[in-house]
Amino acid sequence: MKREEIERLREAVSCAAILEQAGFAPDMKESTRRAVKFRRGAEIIIMTHGGRGWFDPLSDAKGDVFSLVATLENVGFVEGVRRVAALCGYSPSSPAWHDTGERMPQASVLDRWEQRKRPKPGSDTWRYLCWSRALPGAVVRHAVQAGALREGPFGSMWAAHTDKDGAVSGWEERGPDWRGFASGGVKILFRFGAVAPIRLCVTEAAIDAMSLAAIEGVRGGTLYVSTGGGWSPATEAALRQLLSDTGAQLIAATDANTQGERFAERLRVLSDEMSSDWLRLRPPADDWNAVLQERSEENAKTEDGRRRAASPSTASRVAAPG
Numbered sequence: 145m146k147r148e149e150i151e152r153l154r155e156a157v158s159c160a161a162i163l164e165q166a167g168f169a170p171d172m173k174e175s176t177r178r179a180v181k182f183r184r185g186a187e188i189i190i191m192t193h194g195g196r197g198w199f200d201p202l203s204d205a206k207g208d209v210f211s212l213v214a215t216l217e218n219v220g221f222v223e224g225v226r227r228v229a230a231l232c233g234y235s236p237s238s239p240a241w242h243d244t245g246e247r248m249p250q251a252s253v254l255d256r257w258e259q260r261k262r263p264k265p266g267s268d269t270w271r272y273l274c275w276s277r278a279l280p281g282a283v284v285r286h287a288v289q290a291g292a293l294r295e296g297p298f299g300s301m302w303a304a305h306t307d308k309d310g311a312v313s314g315w316e317e318r319g320p321d322w323r324g325f326a327s328g329g330v331k332i333l334f335r336f337g338a339v340a341p342i343r344l345c346v347t348e349a350a351i352d353a354m355s356l357a358a359i360e361g362v363r364g365g366t367l368y369v370s371t372g373g374g375w376s377p378a379t380e381a382a383l384r385q386l387l388s389d390t391g392a393q394l395i396a397a398t399d400a401n402t403q404g405e406r407f408a409e410r411l412r413v414l415s416d417e418m419s420s421d422w423l424r425l426r427p428p429a430d431d432w433n434a435v436l437q438e439r440s441e442e443n444a445k446t447e448d449g450r451r452r453a454a455s456p457s458t459a460s461r462v463a464a465p466g
Contacts, residue, residue: 160191162213235334257294260296269295277437279351283357283358294315301316304332308331314326331379334370336354343393344393347369351433359439393421394418394421394423399430
């Protein structure tokens with residue numbers, strides 16, 4: 145097949161078509177316009193570039209529609225091209241994203257970060273973090289003072305990913321009705337805590353990193369980090385650099401699910417390669433924020449029970465003669 149024909153095939157067949165025929169389904173709750181998450185059981189593939197590209201967040205696998213077929217069906221490139229050609233008439237039921245009009249030129253990642261306000265008590269973002277996510281105000285204040293948080297649109301939170309020099313490369317976006325990552329940004333690590341750690345706790349989301357910090361009382365000598373749900377070469381390089389510079393114990397504090405276990409295994413392999421101590425710290429709920437919210441609800445019920453128990457004696461004292 146000629147190169148021109150291969151290029152036409154690449155444009156004609158979306159990765160969504162391959163994924164859907166292979167039994168994957170889009171997870172719209174965890175998808176964005178630019179990155180659509182597909183699931184097949186415990187397997188995850190992220191589709192990018194409008195269906196022209198893909199990557200596996202738990203490995204280094206990525207590429208175009210041909211490499212996707214080769215990966216999923218364990219065939220060579222030539223056979224992959226043949227199978228893609230057979231799908232030219234297939235129309236996938238891909239998510240319908242609606243354009244909102246002409247797009248303006250986008251400012252740089254750093255400019256967009258600097259243009260956003262820092263969260264403060266009473267703001268929508270502060271209420272989202274402290275009320276909806278049960279993060280203690282002291283932890284949020286600590287993260288704000290460290291320059292790690294910004295207010296996103298509609299009460300959402302931006303949590304910075306930075307390189308070893310502290311330069312912002314992108315940010316995790318989380319809100320009541322939204323989750324994603326900065327357009328044009330690069331996932332490295334969200335960092336919260338000690339500069340020269342003896343413990344390095346790795347989570348999958350910035351909110352989980354701060355939640356674990358809250359549960360542990362922001363333990364001294366600990367750096368809480370988040371990979372943002374991915375495992376990019378930049379993320380792995382940053383973890384290797386931290387372990388090399390500090391000799392810290394590597395703690396896999398990832399979610400208590402299949403994806404979290406796969407992340408934990410990658411961290412164990414990394415710790416072996418770096419000759420560092422390794423520990424699996426598994427949350428008793430799905431993730432650390434769920435644990436924090438459960439504890440917050442239990443504490444609220446306990447406090448409410450104490451107030452109810454105190455009411456009769458208080459009332460009797462007030463009503464007693466003399």
